[in-house]
Amino acid sequence: MASWFENVFEFLFKYRPLLFERGTLSFGASWVVLVASVVAVVAAVPLLLRYRDVRGKSSARDRVVLTVLRTAVLLLVLFCLFRPALVLSTVVPQRSFVGILLDDSRSMQIADVDEQPRGAFIQETFGPESSVLARALADKFMLRFFRFSESAERLNDPAGLSFAGSRTHLSRALQRSTDELSNVPLAGLVVISDGADNSNAAVSDTLLDLQARKVPVYTVGLGRERFTRDIEVTRVEAPRTVLAGSSLVVEVTISQRGFDGETVRLDVEDNGRIVNSRDVTLTAEAEATTVRIHFTAADAGARVFVFKVTPEEGEMVTQNNERHQLIHVEDERPKILYFEGEPRFELKFIRRAVSDDENLQLVCLQRTAENKFLRLDVDDPEELSSGFPKTREELFRYRGIILGSVEASYFTHDQLRMISDFVSQRGGGLLTLGGRLSFSEGGYAGTPVAEVLPIVLEPMQERSEAEELAGPAFFAGLSVKPTPFGTTHPVTQFGADTDASTARWATMPPLSTLNVVERVKPGATTLLTGSGPEVDEQPVLVFQRYGRGRSAALTINDSWQWQMHHDIPLEDMTHELFWRKLLRWLVSYVPAQVTVTTEKHRYAPGENVSVRAEVDDDRFLKVNNARVTGSVRTPSGERFDIPMEWTVDKDGEYQGNFLPSEKGIYEIDVTAAREGVELGAATGYTESQELDDEYFQAEMRAPLMQRIASETGGRFYTRETVDRLPEDMSYTEGGTTIRERRDLWDMPIVFFLLVGLVGSEWGYRKLRGLA
Amino acid sequence: MALQKRWKLSSAVAVVLAVGLGFVCFAATARPPVATPEPPQSTDAQQSIFTLPEALSDQARRRPIAVPNVPREFYFTRAAYTGYYRFRDFRSWSVDFPKADRQFLIGLRRLTNLDAYEAENAVPLTDPDLNKYPFLYTVEVGYMALSEAEVVGLRRYLHAGGFLVIDDFWGSFEWENFQNQLQRILPGYPIVDLPLDHPIFNCFYNVQEIVQVPNVGQGMQGGPTWESDGYYPAVKGVFDEQGRLMVVINWNTDLGDAWEWAENPYYPLKFSTYAYQMGVNFIIYAMSH
Structure with a gap:
């Protein structure tokens, strides 16, 4: 059905607008008409000049108006005499x-x-x-x-x-x-x-x-x-891999039509079992509502989590109310190296906090005297036997590093650079703790480690030995509270929701800091801040991504008070939970020497699955000449190998493909070796299911x-x-087209214009008494 | 008759003397427990670190104690508890106090890189701020007579993660009293011997023998090293449900005296060396395990 505009246009101009868009204008007048036109124009010039000098009852304005009207009529007639036409290309x-x-x-x-x-x-x-x-x-x-x-x-x-x-x-x-x-x-x-x-x-x-x-x-x-009424789980932002037992806070975006201000229920299911639910109040229609929901990935293996909004009455599409997310829950025990430069109670209580965590191995190296170290929870007698690692191979075995109160001058420049590379190249997690020898007070400003940290280190004035012995240069009590982002972050959220988390933090006893930290780096995220009688608000827990890894700074000195303080009930697990969550988060996304990923976590049966593996050596340098083997286990348990070749586009990246034929979870095992020496192995998962993408943004x-x-x-x-x-x-x-001419001189608009112009002249003369 | 009269007089004098001596002994040893100090009100985060607890004895308060004006990582904290033993200002918890504490701290600061406060820090068991010091040292527990509030305070401290080192009590009589007190604090928790391969014996110094450290008098005079019937020294411990060591018990030995008199040229080096080594090990262990 044509619009009113098109109808009016077609009535006036004889043809639809499309024809004018497609066609070209041409004139079909013969040479006689052209010559006659030129002669007429030439003759008109002296006439006009003469007309200008005529004096009568008319004013100058009248003459201008009448001249314009009469000229327009003549030009319109002239236009028609030229035989205008629309030349169109039309199909045969x-x-x-x-x-x-x-x-x-x-x-x-x-x-x-x-x-x-x-x-x-x-x-x-x-x-x-x-x-x-x-x-x-x-x-x-x-x-x-x-x-x-x-x-x-x-x-x-x-x-x-x-x-x-x-x-x-x-x-x-x-x-x-x-x-x-x-x-x-x-x-x-x-x-x-x-x-x-x-x-x-x-x-x-x-x-x-x-x-x-x-x-x-x-x-x-x-x-x-636009649907009249619909709710859609538009996006789920969840990690592909987590450690077993980890707390997850997943971001879920819900869009809606016709449900302004209404409250709906969001459930998280782990293989059919609801692991958490929350009510979500939907915001205005134009905006998507993003909520963060917290749950624990308890069972190891490839788990399909379903994020589901209970269908409401009158929804046009209910299939878009849930999204599936395949998460690889790893039952690993990543190693974290905690280096403490002096005996501190932090070490004792952090060890206690994570000692029951089967998915964390905290290896401690504590300097107890000038050149004396205490090693705890090492795997073998050689590990850390000469102090802090001196080679990349030795350091990069760990997935995370915690630096306690240890001065920068303890390390060689190479070691400081290695710590920086540990984050940027190896992709490890670095956590630096507050202390009298940490951050600026430890002389880190200007070192490679300072580049990695999420906080800005200001150079400190040199202190004499007597001053050092007299005590720290700075001390302040801090009441710690989460930032708005921190209330829903997996590390700092305590309780089922934001309100519960905020309330829990409000009851935590104050701690102290020995470090002046005023600024965080652009791009860093602050999860906790603290303030007290001596200081205004200063960052307490900050992190940022740096290269391939991430770095965090915890500027307090005595988190153990969250365990020991008289006001904390003995059964309270906040300290334990905080450290377990922090350390798990620190090493959750740290790559191994060999990693395997698929482009998506879900494919339709028969859709090509592109498998990519990244291969590094033990110094985390990319390896292009490795022999990489992929082995796929189908949901029914059958195995087949897939060839994997270096992609050439990217160092250390290998690719293979397979077509899933069954529905279910496919396990992809990749091993890499170079010159007979195994570099590592990795396991990834992908799901083959009928896709429901068609119901989203539909x-x-x-x-x-x-x-x-x-x-x-x-x-x-x-x-x-x-x-x-x-x-x-x-x-x-x-x-196949032909050219076609369509005359335009007989368009109704021409007639209406002629009548209009002549009528206007007549009317004007009558009005002015010139007729 | 005269003889009989003299005998009667002698008997009367003997009875009076015996009764008098018995009274003195009773007054000295079996004095009823002193009133439990009132726990001070909970203070803000740092206050108690810098101020002397109100509940300390007069003796301790009269002594010049340096009040810290800077925060330190470690305070050598002595438990100020209620005990049977009291003579004038002298209480059982304050034996060797504060000289032993100070001298030990000198050694500790020199031998390790621990950021330790230089002076003593005595805190009543009922003080809420006790929990700000996760290491606690106490002596003469053979005369310990804790109030219920102290029992609750110390139990809470140990379960929260505090570490208690007990020193300087001898023989089966004192052991029995200590055991009774410990059962009030940690009912049902067994006391076990710590073998020499336990990390507490080698986390800093490698201690290969448990030495009986005598009191200063016997140590300098070369006399026997035991007291009462405490002939054999022992290092024992109490573990929590997770197998974490909460309490270390040094029985039939007196590390405190060795610290206190280590500067004396007549005090045998063997004893002070052992005492310092064990003391350092206790603290390093307490700060890492």
Whole structure:
């Protein structure tokens, strides 16, 4: 159905706007008319000059108005005498081809208009009883049908669509159909779809190609641009790998239509068991509501967590109320090296806090005298036997480092650089603790370690030995509280929700600091701050990503008071939980020498799974000449090997592929060796399931459809306007066409203008008494 | 008759003397427990570190104690408890106090890189600020007679992670009293011998023999090293449910005297060396385990 604007335009200008867009203006006047016109113009000049000098009742303004009106009339007549015409390129009937691309994905089953599925339009139009539209197209063009979802293929019978495709890949469909029709005169493509592309592929390159081939694409959008009522779990931000027993705080984004201000329930399920729930109040429609939900990944292995909003009455799509997330819960025991430069109670209480944690190994090295060290929880007699590691191989065995109160001058420059590289290159976690020999007070300003830290270290004035003996340069009591981000961070959230966490922190006894820390680095995140009688607010727990790893600074001196303090009940586990969560978080995402990942955590059966492995040596330098073997275990327990080759694009990266045929979780084991020496092994998981992506962001995406049409010279239609499609398609540069002239001198607008101008002159003269 | 009269007089004098001596002995040894010091009100984070606890004895208060004006990592903290033994200002907990504490701290600061406060720090067991000092030393527990508040305070301290070193008590009589007190503090927790391969004997110094350290008099005179019937020294311990050592018991030995008189040229080096080594080991262990 045409818009009122188009109707008015067509009435005045004889043709629809599209024809003026497509056509070019030309004039068909003979040379006699041209000569006569020139003579008339030449003759008119002295007449005008003469008219200017005429004196009578008229004023100068009257003469100007009358001259303009009369001249306009003459020019209009002259325009008509020139025989203006619109030259159009139109197709020769049945001599050009049109590719019709029909969306066969699942989103076409959504019944969001008149309780009819979107796909019903396709069935009605191209089904056994062809519609007017189909007949009109078939009269003008040779039609070639394609079905598309993830891929595109020729379709002989449009009635054979099943609307079961698990993805919509528009650019691939356009490319595939254009390629197939490249040898025939192609008048254009018609895409009938909801435009809900979920391939994450850019269409720009395809559109450029279509422009170059001069193939206009006409898009027909099906479905609603906005659902009336719907809730969607839009995004779940969860780690792919965590340590068993770790607390997780996962960010869930919920979008809604028609549920402003309403409260819904969000559940987290671990293999069918609800592990946490919370109520979420949805914000205004234009905004997505992001909440953080806390739960524990208790059981090791590949676990599928479901984040689910209970369906509400009247929702248009309920399949988008849940998202699945595959998380590899590792049952490992990563080693953390805790180096303390002097005997401190922090070490004792941190050890106690994590001693029961089967997924953490805290190896302690405590300097108890000038050159005397106490080693605790080492694996063998050689470990740390000569103090803090002196080689990268020795240091990079650990996944995390805690630096306590130890002065920078204890380390050699190489060791300081190694600590920095431990974070940036090895991808390890570094935690620095407050103390009389930490941070600026420990002389770290200007060292490679200072670069890694998330806080700004100001150079300190040199202190004499007597001053050092007299005590620390700075001391302040601090009441610690979380920042808004800290109340929901996995390390600092205590309790089921933000309020409970904030309340818990409010009861914690004050601690102390010996370090002046005023500024955090840009990009660093502060989780805890502290303030007291001696100091204004200063950061207490800050972290930042640095290179491949992360670094954190805990500026307090005596967190053990959270365990020992008289006001803390004996059964209180805050101190233990804080340290376990902090250390687990510190080493949670630290890569091993060999890592394996897949691009996504979920694939459809038959979809290519691209496996990537990164291989480092024991100094964490990339290895390009390793022999990397991949072995895949299917859900039914069968095993097959996949070849893995160096990608060449990136150092140390190897790639392999396989096609999952079963539904379930696939285990991918990768081993790497170089010159007969094993470099390491890694295990990853991916899930093969029918994808439900089609139900997410499933509203008709008009902007994308309009863009495809406008950039290729086509037009965008809806169900209401699609009846114009056959006619519009006939005016095209593509296919077999002829040039056609359409006269314009007899446009109604010309007549109305002539009448209007002459009438205006007459009226003006009557008004001014000049008639 | 005269003889009989003289005998009667002698008997009467003997009875009077015996009764008088008995009274003196009773007064000296079996004096009823002193009133439990009132626990001070909980103070803010640092106050108690810098101020002398109110509950300390007059003797301790009269002595010049340096009040720390800077925070330190470690305070050699002595438990001020209620005991049977009291003579004028002298209480059982304050034996060798504060000289032993100070001299030991001199050695401790020299031998390790521990940031230790230079002077003594005595804290009543009922003081909430006791929990700010996770290391606690106490002596003469054979005369310990804890009030219920002290029992609760010390139990809470140990369960929270505090570490207690007991020293200078001898023989089975004192052991029995100590055992009774410990059962009040930690009922059901067994006392076990610490073998020489326990980390407490080698976490700093490698101690290969448990030495009986005599009191200063016997040590300098070369007399016997035992007292009462405490012929054999022992280092025992009490562990919590997780197998963590909470209490170390030095029985039939007197490390405190060895620290106190280590500067005396007549005091045998063997005893003071052992006492310092064990003292350092206790603290390093307490700060790491």
